[in-house]
Each structure stands twice: as structure tokens, then as C-alpha cells.
Amino acid sequence: MCFKRSVIFFVLLLVACCAFAQCPENIGFELGTLKNWVCYTGIIPDQTGSTPIEWSAPVPPVPGRHQIIKNSSPQILDPYGGFPINAPNSSQYSVQLGNVDHSSSHGDKQAYAEKMTYDFRVPSDDYTLIYYYAVVFQNPPDHDQYQQPQFIANVHNLDNPGDDGGQCGSFSFTASAGLQGFKNSTTDKTVYYKPWSPITIKISGKKNKRFQLEFITRDCSKGGHFGYAYIDFNESNCESPITGNQYCAGQNTVTLTAPAGFETYTWTDASGATVSQTPTLKLSQPLPPDGTQYNLHIIPYTGLGCENAFTTTIQKNNESFNLQVVQNMAGCKADGIDLTQASVTAGSTPGMKYEYYTDPDGQNFISDPKRIVETGDYYIRGTNTFGCTDIAKIHLDLYDGATVTVTPPQPVCEPATIDLTKLVTTNEAGVSYSYYSDALLQKQLTTAQAAAINKTGTYYVKVVGFKVPCVTIKSVDLVISKLPVLSNTPIAYKSCPPLNLNKAIATLGDNGSVTYKFYMDAAGTVPVTNPANIIVSGNYYYKAINEYGCESINKPLIKATVVDPPVFTVTDPAAVVFPQTIDLTDTHPTLADAAFTYWKDAAATKPLDNYQAVGQSGTYYIKAINSTGCVVINPVHVLINAPPEANLVAANTFTPNGDGVNDEFRPTTEGVITLNYIKIFNRYGKEIFETKQLYNRWNGTIDGKPEPAGTYYWVFSAYDIYRKKVVTKSGSVTIIR
Incomplete structure (x- = not known):
């Protein structure tokens, strides 16, 4: 599964000519809505990335995908790049494009995209837009480039499609670890981000043409995860990207300030001579006459917009101007300044608009001027209603509260107390200390109460610090355990030996983590x-000990009665030979107060059904x-001993002469058997006698006719019942006449 890029895209739009006396309505979302913006949602239908995005018709803003965001203090940082998501230009609103859903493509198998557009008419033949952005991508490692997540910014000529007045204004970023200017996130090594950078869009010779700004974020084509974008336009200045060309009475310096973030700056005067190559041009006494012109040439970083040239005219204004800024302030880091x-600006000209920076050139906005938490020099630019401006430094000292160490105490048992005042250094x-029993610090304890805490x-x-009154608050958990309380009612416990006193305690019910100790004496x-x-x-006797080691004071009584068990002896029976059996009831005496049962196992879980006719050797249990x-x-x-193996025992001669002595073939058998047959064969292999009954004898005749003297052969077959197998034997017998 691939991951959708995180795209953080911040835009500051500045119009580079005087055609707009005011900014286009709500281009910077300062109405707190998306009025005049058009929203779309898209699906990437093909995992190969070769199929174009399928866009919806215009839709109302989709929560989580086209979301108005109000700036906050303290400011929220991007979780990947670590930079503030507050708009950096003192505006109040921005837009989140995309969402933070980590499930697979918003809950299904398709990859998604988001788009926003803004349409306008070009006011002049030489029109320049400058916006600032930052981008964060999650970079799937196993994708082809055309399958990767993308961020796309386009400028479209709606009247003449394809003729946008300069291709440098449209560009796209595709997720890759090698993108110029991108850094690897410290929170997720699969993420790369580019911090704030500017882009220039120069539209020449297109006055009154309809143009469109378009911003797109998209999943990887295999189906991605979360993605979002923040967009903000500056509505405070849509006349010129150069500020400071107005100066009022009482000003001794003029500072012309270019938009921040470009690779090179070149300021020239009317003669073409270079007068500065920094983002600012500082002019001091004697100030240039009203109407003096200066030119600015900016070059962006490679691939990030168009080169641009601007002209600004110095204008003198007789209105008064006074920017007063406190030189030094001190505060606590926990609260910020x-x-x-x-x-901070008391005494300045009324109606002044203020902007806040981290540098004296006014290039780096403070995104959250309501809460500065680091010591350093900061800068405040003031601009009056006539456009006169100046910038002043203020030094802030921010202090940590006192370093406080809390030594967690061991739990104590009532009636002992804990001295909270000795736990903190x-x-x-x-420094001064105060003590409270609630997190809101509304229930203050006296020092005496804090020195004898008696409740968990x-x-x-x-x-509170002494030199700087910064506050440090520490919490500490105190345990003053109650003693276990036991009933003095004796426990009567009667059982067979051996008795287990813990089972007697179990009759008291569940006492949680309490354990017990037992004694022979009440003391x-x-x-x-x-x-x-x-x-x-x-x-x-017993006492209870809880999880904190606190022991009960009383020692209640257990009256233990050991009940006599039945007493009987077992005599092993004499051995017998199978198929004889043994009656286990004969191996022990009877008891008047006991019933006997018989078992195959020592735990008495497998009953012995034939205990009066046991026919198999083994150990049994009564x-x-x-x-x-x-x-x-x-x-x-x-x-139970084994019988002999199945066998036929017979004399090897008999004399069928009618004298009553040895007149028949009379074999006998050994073992416990079931006879299959006894067969007699003559010397030619002919069967002349068969019986399946052992008591049937052969008298040496066939069909009543005597067989001649000579040797005959017998075959014996029987099933050995004990050994559970068929046994076959053979032998010979001789008739003597």
C-alpha cells in the first residue's frame, strides 16, 4: 500500500501593479468562508498512474478536504516539517486542502485528489503574482515517478487556453527523496518537506483576459493515505510587492522592502546604477525628492517561478508619522510575551497597522506574535493609513521558572502524615512557595496544613521566582493509607485435614490487594x-496487610476444627491367572460411617465400573x-497372571483295536482359547477328519472303516483369547494295529 503525500502549501499573493485598488474579494479567506473559490474532488482510477484524474463537478466545500482553518495561539506546528501552520502574514484564516485520514484511500480502494480554483481578470499588461509555499511529501519507496503523490500549481488563460503568459508560473512537485530544497522529516523518515519559498508568476500583455489559479494535491495512483494543504493569500497589499515607498513628516529614513525568499535582489536607481543587492534598500538623509524612482530585479531559485522587475516611486506625505516601540520586555517562557x-506600541500614531518579524529587514514573519517564548531581538513594522512605514526593534528576555525537584514520598499509614513542604527543592x-489541593490552584493550603497532609x-x-516572577507548578501524589478494618466476629472453620487458614479468610469476601498473616496467639x-x-x-489469629504495608490493629479469631478422616487399610489381593478376576470389595474392611467408591486414577476422576471383577493387572484406587x-x-x-499360550498337546501314537485302551486320538489344549478346528490328513495330504469341538475324538476310521496302520498328520488352529491372536500348530500321530 502506498502513502499519500502530505502537502503543506502556504501561499501569499501580492499583486505587482497598481491596477487593484483593493484585493479580489476573499482571496485570502478573511471572510472566514470559501466564497469565490471553487472546490472539486477527484479519483485516480488506474493504479498504473497513466489515467487522468476523474474530477467531480464543482462541489460545496467538503469537510476535511476543503476546510477553513482559523489561526490559533499558541500556534500549531506541522507534524512533519515542524513549521507553524498559522498564516505568516497576520491574517486570521487559511484553508486546509486534503485531510489527515490514515485509512486506505478514505476507506476504499481508490486514490483521491483535491482541487481549488480562483478566477480573476488581469488588470494590466505587466502583471505579477508572488506567492509563498511549503510542501511536504510522503515518499512511497516502490513506485514509478508517475505513480507518486503530487502537488500541482497552474495558471490558466481561460480566454486563450494554453497561452498563460509564461510557463514559469505553472509547476508541479512529484514525491522524491532527491527534490531540490527538500528536507527529511525528523518524525517520519518516509516524509520530505520544503519549508517556505516564494514563486513568481508574470503575466505579460494579457490585460482584461480571464485567468485562473489552480491548486491540486493528489494521492499516489496505487491508493494512498492522508494528505492536506494549507493555503493563504495576503489581503493587506494588492498594489505592489515593494513596501516603504511612502514617507511622512518627521521620518529620517526610508526603507524599501522587497518580498522575501528569492535568490538574488538588485536595486538600481534611475541611471541604472546598482544601489543595493539585499532584500531592502535603506535610504537616509537627505531623503530622495518626491517622485524619485527605483527599480528592483528579483531572480527566484531555479525552477521556482519567473524573474521579475518592478519600479517603485518615492512619495512624500506631509502627514505626521510616529512609531514608538518599547525597547525591552521580560516575561516567562511558560506564558510568552x-x-x-x-x-508595546503605546505613543505611536493612531490607526497604525502592525506586522511582526524576526529580522530587521522584515523578511521573516512571526506567525504567532501573540506568544513569543524565546529570548531575542524582534521587529515591529508600523504602517499608517497613508502607507508611511518604519520598523523598530524590541528585545525580549524570556525566563524559565525556577527548576523544581520533587522527591516522591513513600506511602504512610494512618495516623501518620506527610510533610509536603519538605518534598520540594x-x-x-x-523563591516563594504555595500549596494547593486542586489542579486549578483555587484551594490553597496553609503552610501548617501542607506540613501535615493526612489525606490521600x-x-x-x-x-514563584525571586529575580523574575516566573511560575513553576509541580504536582505530587501522596498516599496516607487507611488501616485495614477487620470484624472481631470469630470465624468458625471446620474441615478435614489439612486445614487451610486462607480458605477460612476467603469467607470474608474480596478484600482487594489485602494479604493476611496468621498467629498462634492473640498477641x-x-x-x-x-x-x-x-x-x-x-x-x-490473623491480621490484614494492605498494598502499602499498613496492618490492621485487631487480630480476630479463627476457631479451627480438624475433622477426623475415615481410616481403613487395603490388602493387596493374591495374584490370579486369567481369566480369573478379583473383587476389590474384598481388599478392605467395611466402615459404618464411610462409603467406598473405586477409581482408575489417584485423583478419583475416572470411575472403575467392574471393581467386583477386575480382570487386568494394575494399580487401582479405593x-x-x-x-x-x-x-x-x-x-x-x-x-492377573497370563495363561499359557494356545497349544495342542497329543500322544504321537494310538491303537484303535477295541481293547478300551488308547483306542482314540485324544489331544488336549493349553491356554484360554476358542477352537477353530483340528484336522487329520493321511500321508497323501487328503483330509480324513475335522472337528471344531475338542471333545470329538478320532477313532482311526473313515466312514466306519478302519484306516490302515501308519503315520497321519494333524493341524490345530485356535484363537488365543488372552493374547488376542490366532495360533496354528501341526504334528503327527501313528496308528498301530
């Missing part, structure tokens, strides 16, 4: 060595339980 407060002498809670210490001097193995009836529920389980060992 508000440069916009009236006391500082590195600064002469979070307390607050406010430390708690003789501990019970093994409270889980009590075999003697008697009185035992369980006795009496009327009080006490249980004793004893083993019994059973040995």
Missing part, C-alpha cells in the same frame, strides 16, 4: 509456620468418604 498588546534562592490525593506546589508473637497445613484443632465429607484414597495393586 504578546507583542500585539497596545502597551529548587536551584534558586528567595494529588497536591500542587506553586513556586501476634508466634506466627503460624504453614497456614495451609493445619492438622490440629485450635484457635488461630476412595472412602465419611458423613463429614472427609476423604481418604488408598491404592490397591492387582496382579
Whole structure:
């Protein structure tokens, strides 16, 4: 999955001629709406990136994608580039283009894009726009360039499409780690950002033509994640990008100031001579006469706009002008200093408009002048209603509060207290302390109360510095634990041995993290060595200890009664031979107060059903339980010996002569068997006798006719019941006549 770029795009538009007496309505969003702007949403339908964006018809501003943002103090920083998202030109509103949704392409599989446009008529034949921007991209590592996220800025000639008066005004950035001027984010190594930079757009020879400004942010074509843009136009000056060409009575200097952020500046006088190559041209006494002209040539960084030339005319005004700025102020870093407060410029000409900078040339706006938190020199530009302007320095000293160290205390047990005043130390002498029991610092404690805290809670210490009254506030959690409270009602605990005193305590219910100690005596001097193995009836005592080590004072009683278990002996039975069985009820005596059951396992979980006819060797278990529920389980060992293997035993001769002696073939069997058959064969392999009953004998005849003397052969087949297998034997027998 690819990631959508984060695009932070800040724009400051300055009109480079006098055609607009006022800025186009709401170009800088100062109405707090998107009036006169047209919004679109788009879909990138093809992951290859080769298919154009499919744009919607104009839509109302979509929350999260075309969102008005009001500037705030303290200012919000971009999470990737770390620069302020407040508009840097003292305006009140900007626009967020895109959103911060990290889910896959706004919840589905397609990549998205956003667009905003603003239409206007070119007021002159030599018209220049200058805007400032910053860009942040998340750079997918496995994409082709045409699949990457993009930021696009276009200038369109609506009357003559394709003829925009200079291609340097339209450009695009495609996410890449190697983009010129971009830096790697410290918060996300996949993100690259470009801090504030200017772009120039020069439209020549197009007076009265309809033009359009267009700004686009788009996902990578494979389907991206979050993306957003902030856009702001400066509505304070749409006449000329050069300020300071007016000077009023009482001014001793004139400073012409160019727009910030270009690579080179060249100021020349009417003769063409270079008079400065910095962003400002400072003129002092004697000031140039009214109507004196100066020229400015600016060159942007490569690929970032058009070269441009401007002319400004010095104009003298007889109105009074006075810019008064306090030279030094001190404050606390935690609070910051508000440069916009009236006391900072008290005594200045009424109706003055102020702008705030970090440099004496007025090139770097302070995006949040209401809260300066760093020591240093700052600069305030004042401009009266006639356009006369000057800039003055103010030095600010910002101090940290005293360094305060809090030593967390160990919990204590009632009735002990904690001295909060001894837990806090500082590195600064002469500080003052105050103590509170609430986070809003509304419930102050006296020093005596703070020195004897007797209630668990979070307390607050406010430390005010001596040299500079900066405040440091620290919180500290104090635990003054209550003692566990136990009922003095004795616990009657009756059970079979061994008794477990912890089970007696369990009848009290859930006491949270409380643990217990047990004693042989009420004084708690003789501990019970093994409270889980009590075999003697008697009185035992206990106390409770909570999670903070606080112990109960009283030691309630446990009256423990050890119930006698059933007593019986088991005699292992004599061994028998299979298929004989053993009756386990014969291995132990009967008990009047106990019932017996029989089991295959020592835990008595697998019952033995045939305990009166056990036919398999092994260890079995006899369980006795009496009327009080006490249980004793004893083993019994059973040995069932194996019988002989299935076999046929027979004489090797017999004499069927009718004398009543050895007249028949009379075999016998060994083992526990089921007879399959006994067969007799003559010497030619012919079967002459078969029986499946052992008591059937062969008398040496076939069909009543005697067989001749000689040797015959028998085959015996039987199923060995004990060994669970078929056994086959063979042998010979001889008839003697």
C-alpha cells in the first residue's frame, strides 16, 4: 500500500501593479468562508498512474478536504516539517486542502485528489503574482515517478487556453527523496518537506483576459493515505510587492522592502546604477525628492517561478508619522510575551497597522506574535493609513521558572502524615512557595496544613521566582493509607485435614490487594509456620496487610476444627491367572460411617465400573468418604497372571483295536482359547477328519472303516483369547494295529 503525500502549501499573493485598488474579494479567506473559490474532488482510477484524474463537478466545500482553518495561539506546528501552520502574514484564516485520514484511500480502494480554483481578470499588461509555499511529501519507496503523490500549481488563460503568459508560473512537485530544497522529516523518515519559498508568476500583455489559479494535491495512483494543504493569500497589499515607498513628516529614513525568499535582489536607481543587492534598500538623509524612482530585479531559485522587475516611486506625505516601540520586555517562557498588546506600541500614531518579524529587514514573519517564548531581538513594522512605514526593534528576555525537584514520598499509614513542604527543592534562592489541593490552584493550603497532609490525593506546589516572577507548578501524589478494618466476629472453620487458614479468610469476601498473616496467639508473637497445613484443632489469629504495608490493629479469631478422616487399610489381593478376576470389595474392611467408591486414577476422576471383577493387572484406587465429607484414597495393586499360550498337546501314537485302551486320538489344549478346528490328513495330504469341538475324538476310521496302520498328520488352529491372536500348530500321530 502506498502513502499519500502530505502537502503543506502556504501561499501569499501580492499583486505587482497598481491596477487593484483593493484585493479580489476573499482571496485570502478573511471572510472566514470559501466564497469565490471553487472546490472539486477527484479519483485516480488506474493504479498504473497513466489515467487522468476523474474530477467531480464543482462541489460545496467538503469537510476535511476543503476546510477553513482559523489561526490559533499558541500556534500549531506541522507534524512533519515542524513549521507553524498559522498564516505568516497576520491574517486570521487559511484553508486546509486534503485531510489527515490514515485509512486506505478514505476507506476504499481508490486514490483521491483535491482541487481549488480562483478566477480573476488581469488588470494590466505587466502583471505579477508572488506567492509563498511549503510542501511536504510522503515518499512511497516502490513506485514509478508517475505513480507518486503530487502537488500541482497552474495558471490558466481561460480566454486563450494554453497561452498563460509564461510557463514559469505553472509547476508541479512529484514525491522524491532527491527534490531540490527538500528536507527529511525528523518524525517520519518516509516524509520530505520544503519549508517556505516564494514563486513568481508574470503575466505579460494579457490585460482584461480571464485567468485562473489552480491548486491540486493528489494521492499516489496505487491508493494512498492522508494528505492536506494549507493555503493563504495576503489581503493587506494588492498594489505592489515593494513596501516603504511612502514617507511622512518627521521620518529620517526610508526603507524599501522587497518580498522575501528569492535568490538574488538588485536595486538600481534611475541611471541604472546598482544601489543595493539585499532584500531592502535603506535610504537616509537627505531623503530622495518626491517622485524619485527605483527599480528592483528579483531572480527566484531555479525552477521556482519567473524573474521579475518592478519600479517603485518615492512619495512624500506631509502627514505626521510616529512609531514608538518599547525597547525591552521580560516575561516567562511558560506564558510568552504578546507583542500585539497596545502597551508595546503605546505613543505611536493612531490607526497604525502592525506586522511582526524576526529580522530587521522584515523578511521573516512571526506567525504567532501573540506568544513569543524565546529570548531575542524582534521587529515591529508600523504602517499608517497613508502607507508611511518604519520598523523598530524590541528585545525580549524570556525566563524559565525556577527548576523544581520533587522527591516522591513513600506511602504512610494512618495516623501518620506527610510533610509536603519538605518534598520540594529548587536551584534558586528567595523563591516563594504555595500549596494547593486542586489542579486549578483555587484551594490553597496553609503552610501548617501542607506540613501535615493526612489525606490521600494529588497536591500542587506553586513556586514563584525571586529575580523574575516566573511560575513553576509541580504536582505530587501522596498516599496516607487507611488501616485495614477487620470484624472481631470469630470465624468458625471446620474441615478435614489439612486445614487451610486462607480458605477460612476467603469467607470474608474480596478484600482487594489485602494479604493476611496468621498467629498462634492473640498477641501476634508466634506466627503460624504453614497456614495451609493445619492438622490440629485450635484457635488461630490473623491480621490484614494492605498494598502499602499498613496492618490492621485487631487480630480476630479463627476457631479451627480438624475433622477426623475415615481410616481403613487395603490388602493387596493374591495374584490370579486369567481369566480369573478379583473383587476389590474384598481388599478392605467395611466402615459404618464411610462409603467406598473405586477409581482408575489417584485423583478419583475416572470411575472403575467392574471393581467386583477386575480382570487386568494394575494399580487401582479405593476412595472412602465419611458423613463429614472427609476423604481418604488408598491404592490397591492387582496382579492377573497370563495363561499359557494356545497349544495342542497329543500322544504321537494310538491303537484303535477295541481293547478300551488308547483306542482314540485324544489331544488336549493349553491356554484360554476358542477352537477353530483340528484336522487329520493321511500321508497323501487328503483330509480324513475335522472337528471344531475338542471333545470329538478320532477313532482311526473313515466312514466306519478302519484306516490302515501308519503315520497321519494333524493341524490345530485356535484363537488365543488372552493374547488376542490366532495360533496354528501341526504334528503327527501313528496308528498301530
